Structure formats: C-alpha cells, structure tokens
Amino acid sequence: MSAAIPSSPAPGATTSAPSGARRGGGAKRVLPGFGLTLGYTLFYLSIIVLIPLSALLFKTFALTWPQFWDAVTAPRVMASYRLTFGASFLAALVNLVFGLLVAWVLVRYQFPGKKIVDALVDLPFALPTAVAGISLTALLAGNGWVGQYLEPLGIQLAFNPNGVVIALIFIGLPFVVRTVQPVLEDSEKELEEAATSLGASRWQIFYKVILPAITPALLTGFAMAFARALGEYGSVIFIAGNMPMVSEITPLIIIGKLEQYDYTGATAVAVVMLVFSFAMLLVINALQAWQRRHSGAPA
C-alpha cells in the first residue's frame, strides 16, 4: 500500500515540465479552490478525527491520577503490554529481514510468476484481519495443515504467544517490502560496478554500498510494521487463545473493560496506547524526513 508510504517518488515525477513556477513558491495563487478545499479538509478532519479524539482525552481528565495509574499498571494490563510490545517487535524484526529479502528478489532477479508474487505482497492490506485470523488459526491448530506436523514435535504455534507473533508477521509483511522496493529500484548500479571493479566482494558491496543506501527505508518499514502491530486486533484474537496474563493483547484488555461497562478503565488503557501511537507516528515522520534527505529527493 503505497498509501502508507508517501516517501517514494510518485510516478509521473518525470513528466513535470521545467520547474521554477512548479509550486509557485511566492507567486500568486493562480489556481482557485484553496479556501474551499482547505476548509472542507479541516471540517471533515475535525468531525471524524479530532473531536472524537478529544472526547477520549477529556474522559481521561475525569480520572484522578491514582485511578489512572492503577488502571494502567494493573498486573494483567502490564502483562498485556509486555506481550503486545514483545510480539510486535519480534514480528517487525522478522519482517525486516524477510521483507528486505523479498524486496531484493523482486527487484534484482527474474523468475516465473514474479508479477503475481509482487501483487500478492499486498495481500495483508487487502485481506480483512478477521479472515487472516481464522485462517492462520485453522492452519496452525493441532489438527490444521501445518499444526498436525508440529504437534507431535511438541511445538504449539496457535493459542499462545507464538500465534500472536505469527499473526503480526502476516499483518506487517508488506511494509518493509514496499518501503525498500522503490529505493532498491532507484539505486545506481554504477556504484556497485565501481566497487566490483575495485575488487570488492558481493558481500562487501552489500553491506558497504547497498545497505547504507537503503537503511532509512528499512527502518521506516520496520517502524511502520511495528506501529501497525501494536494496535492490531482482528487477526490476533482468534489465534492468541486470549489467556489473561499469558496471551492477552492490550486492545483486548480495552474490549474486556468495555464489555464490563468500565469506560474509565478502558479509556485509561486506550490513552496509553494512543500515546505510543503518537510516538510511533513521530518516529515514522522523522525517519521519512531522513529518507528524503538521504535520497536527495525534494521534500
């Protein structure tokens, strides 16, 4: 989903004719519609995002500090943070390595069915999370296609934290591939040719020439996969088993509190998650800014 990857130079960049007047830096606004579109954007943004968001924050202020602190540091909630963050980090790490590998293979090598594989990478964006959840569970449960071979070995991948990690790997898979792919495509072969003719091995070229060039994109993809995994709910709850203290993710804690009509408790935990969402958003923005500077593309 390049929707989430705004940093890649969009197609059509080459068609823009002589720059200069392009963005009309200080020039008069010739195009009409600025007031209308900006006004509507702000209006719609307020209605859909900002007002509900402020409702959540105001609700938190209704809590006293000890109430808030007790709600967000209860042992069961703490266990859910550990699971959510740990599993999201592991899943993002797996996606970092294999996402790079998939992007590399898609950009550099030819093989039959490449177009199909390329299209399939976006499947986790298009497949509803609940469907992914029940499907992965069916595969990994003791009687599933994969689970039946693993169970005799004493390996359980469903209904425990392993399942959470696997669901999160699925969910975050496209991010690293889609951030790294355009950078690899644009990377200059001349540098590698020069390095080769100077006697560098392919491995040296990889980690001295290619890896530094794609590091910002790699980290951006990693951060995006991690951020997405933190908030993920649909795919995880089917496969996790949802045992309190063991395999219960933080979004499920919120749902549980809501079902008991504990709105204040749910809000407190939600605010903690929101703070981390904001933090990740800032991190991703910073990484993207770094990437733009890195690749020398206009901001």
Place this chain on the structure above:
Amino acid sequence: MNLNFNEQHYFLFQVLGAILVAVLLAYRLTAPKKGAKPEKVTTTESRAVRWILTGVALAFIALFLVLPLAAVFTEALRKGWSAYLDGLREPDAWSAIKLTLITAVIAVPLNLVFGVAAAWCIAKYEFKGKAFLTTLIDLPFSISPVVAGLMYVLVFGANGWLGPWLQAHDIKIIFAVPGIVLATVFVTFPFIARELIPLMQAQGNDEEQAAIVLGASGWQTFWHVTLPNIKWGLLYGVILCNARAMGEFGAVSVVSGHIRGQTNTIPLHVEILYNEYQSVAAFAAASLLALLALVTLLIKTVAEWKSEQQRKAAAELPPERPTPVTVQP
C-alpha cells in the same frame, strides 16, 4: 519477556534464523574469492546464491501468504458446495452482506470527496502548517482500531458527550448502523488522500495553471485536466479504501453491539460463526472477503500498470517547443 516466551516457543525463530544462517553461509561460500579478478564487471550474485535467495523468499511468501489464502477456500469447501452455499444462504449472512455493502457505499464516497479536497489543498498550494496537517491526516493509520471505536462510544454512547441528547431525540448511533459507518469512515480516512497527495505533488501545477490562464473555471480544470492525470491513482486509493471498509473488524466490533441480523457486518458474522464452531459457514463468509481481497489486488495491479503506461506515454510526447531544425547553408 519471560512470560511464556520460553525456548520451545522460540522454535519458529530458530527455524527462520537457521534459514538465514544457511543463506549467509551459501553467500560466503559461493561468492567469488577475494582478489580473483572477475572477467567482466558484474553486479549480480552467482547463480547458486540467486537461486537460494529466490527460493527462501518464495518459501516465505508461500508460507505466510499463499497458505492462509488457500486455507480459507479449502476450509469453506470442506463439506462440499452445498454446505458452502447453505452457509451463505442463511438470513443472518444475507443481512451481514447487505450491511457491509451499505457501509462501504456510504464510507467510501465520503472519504473520496475528502481525499480529493485534501490532496488538492496540500499538493497545489504552500501554506503554514501543511506538514502538521498531513500528519493529522495520517493519524487514523496509527491509532488502534479498538481505540478508534472507543472514541466514538465516548462521543455518542449512552454515557457519552452526546448520549443524553441523542436518547432524548430517539437517535441511535452506537450499537446501530450509523456508528458502524462512522467507525469505518475513521479507519479508512487517510487511504485516498494518502494516495493522491504524492501523485498530485509530482505532477505540479503547470497544466492546471495553463487551463486557468486560458479561461477555464476551477471545476472545468479539475474535471478535464487534473482528473485524467490522477484517475489511476484515484482508482487505486478507492479500491484499497473499499477493501478496508468492507473488512474492518476491530473498530466496528466495538461500536456494533453484535446484534445478529441487525448490526453484523461480514467480518463480525465470521467471528460469531467461528466462535460457535460453525467452521464451514464461517469460512464460507470469510471466502467472500478473501475473493474481494483478490479482486482488489487484481484491480490494483491493473491500475499500477495503466498509470505506468500513462507516465511513459507522457514522457514520449514531443517537447512543447521543439528546437528549430538548423538548415545547412
């Protein structure tokens, strides 16, 4: 992290790690020896390394993408076509399908209009706070769907800001269709805007300015100049938005109340059936969403291909002011 993440549970990572080590070893072993002069300058790996890397990448794709997709259809057809169709024919399934379609039909156009408006003001003009506005538009991407649902409960729910007023006027939003639509709008909020902003920025303002200077109105400029340039990107954004709108689970789950036959979308219907151990019916409903995902990927691939063609065609156009042919004296 000592919570159940014991050694046995790390099996998967050991396997993935072992594969990785094997790849790296193969890489080292097959790489041309240092100092050995290559006959010509090559910038690719040896054949063996290429095959191994491709194999590992494809195995990963097969395990994590193809297998789950195949499992949906196999599980749905486990008891044959008639059981599959029975699962889809029950009235609750029908009402879930209808509600999902209604939700998408309302949510996608709303976000389409917003996406175009936001992209127009962000891509075509310079103003203070533009970066901040762009970040705000991205917000719904990073907020957990469950938290999003909770936000709407706190505004429209019985104890929420507008709760008493809504109750007095007998308007139901939470645990009813409007809440589901609102939650879906929130979750799919950035998709179209995010797709259009970089595209419209890259295309610049020259063509639109020319149209305005030649006397076209703002609307004419948009319909006849901008829209043809962005149509494939727009289509791509719309289908992604639609897929997410039809498949959203977390946010909708919080605001729907799970009233069977009334406030169940297809994903919620899938959940209920699955929890009732009606596996075939659950996967039958899920297979509809999986088909939608496949169609989405297909349209997306076509849209990308078309926009690539459009870009190439534009690049091959003759320059607007061809250099005059110098005539030999």
